[in-house]
Amino acid sequence: MSSKIIYQETNPYGSFTAFLEEDERTTYLYLQCENNPEWGIKSLWIRNHIPAPKERNPDDFGLGLAPVLVQSELMQSEGMPSLDPKEIHFIWLEEGDGLFLFIGDDMEAFLPPWSGMQKFHGYARAAKEDAITASPMGDPKHGVIFDRMMEARKYWELRATSDSWNKIQKHRMEFLESKFGKHTKYWSADGGKYPQLGIACFQSEKTNHLKVFSTIGMSAQNQPSIELYHKDFQKFTRIELILFFQVPEHSDRSEEWVQHLLGEMIKFPWNTGNWFGHGHTLGMNRRDPDQLYLNFTTSLLRNLSQAQEYHLPDQNFHLDELVSENGEKVNFLALIPLTEEEKLVCQTEGSKKIFEILDAKSLSWIHNPERESIL
16 A cells, blocks of 8 residues: 655754655654654554544554554544645644644644653544544643643744844843853854854953853753653753863863864754753763863763752852743753763762762862863
């Protein structure tokens, strides 16, 4: 039995592709990640084109046929017509890892980030009860799913305004300059593609002879997947990466590698469907050219904006004061380069152990390329 793709679209980040595939029996919505093969492919039944049977034919699976829904699972058992590609459009979630399917003005389905978990696929308007590849969506114009769709629509409408990036950039730069003084360098880090992103460097008397590098714009959109791991995920979806660098007296080649290091990380969440958070470790493809005694291979992330949550020592920068456009606090995640041995302790005994050692040695979240091992 032949099938065809009747509509296909990639999210604004260029990282996830959704497509509608139709055969003589059914139409399904699929979602796949372009950059992360571990993410897999998600599927959601949209409609039957044939009269619904009372029972599924077990031979269909062996023949590789997408399953139809049976009479008891449907709002109506009659077959529904093929979709008109001219009537189809998607509204993507802000995170880029889920979407709403519209046929004309009507919401037809929602494929959420938790699709694929515990045999759950998503919500379809034509489904009456939980079925093998779809669950009922409920009222398409009221309720939680409708509210989530409206949030997504509002976000994309805001980002489509001509001055949105200028406002986003200005808001973050003014905040950071109030903490660290006027920026000394700025690099565009988005490669001319959405979302707009940058990296800024600060160095003044306010920074106590430290160079501070921060991403600009990561916090303008929610990170994907985090709602699958945090009950109160809204507190942690908006982030910026920041690195406090103790400049060596004999050399300072920090700008040669830090901007590249941050540049390689800055789009990672939206490119792969993963997220950054407190205690996470990231491999470092760029090595610090000023490292003296140690070989730093991994960065450990430390949240400097949730002092009570993570029991941070006192800091005079107060990085918990920046609020993003959605009203949520921006989390500044400090990158702390570690050696392989230090990373092993982090993996076996937990990041809290490393943080305690760093605090005891007054390093906390400051990278000193000339330091010795903390173990």
